[in-house]
Amino acid sequence: MNTYIQTLERGETCTIPQLRGDLAEQAGCDGTCPLSTSIFVRMVAEAALEDMAEGKTPAEVTPFWRVIASQDKIAKKLALDPDWLDQQRALEAS
Numbered sequence: 001m002n003t004y005i006q007t008l009e010r011g012e013t014c015t016i017p018q019l020r021g022d023l024a025e026q027a028g029c030d031g032t033c034p035l036s037t038s039i040f041v042r043m044v045a046e047a048a049l050e051d052m053a054e055g056k057t058p059a060e061v062t063p064f065w066r067v068i069a070s071q072d073k074i075a076k077k078l079a080l081d082p083d084w085l086d087q088q089r090a091l092e093a094s
Helices: 002-007 016-027 034-053 073-077 082-093
Strands: none
Touching: 002 016, 002 034, 016 034, 034 073, 073 082
């Protein structure tokens, strides 16, 4: 999961359903579990948030905001203001 998210280019975004489809295709299977995928995406996001709390910049962590949008249910479970995700996406788009 972490590796997949790191391959997304600056300014590129991907929805969780797109991510699931890509991972399933890479693995040669029909699909991936939506619950497990969300759990692993959340783990990547929380690890990045912990790293930022310890002083790393967003440029130094896995860019989870490229997969999690502010309106996604998972955004409400993270220890951040969901608007921050939109701000990161806007910074990368410019």
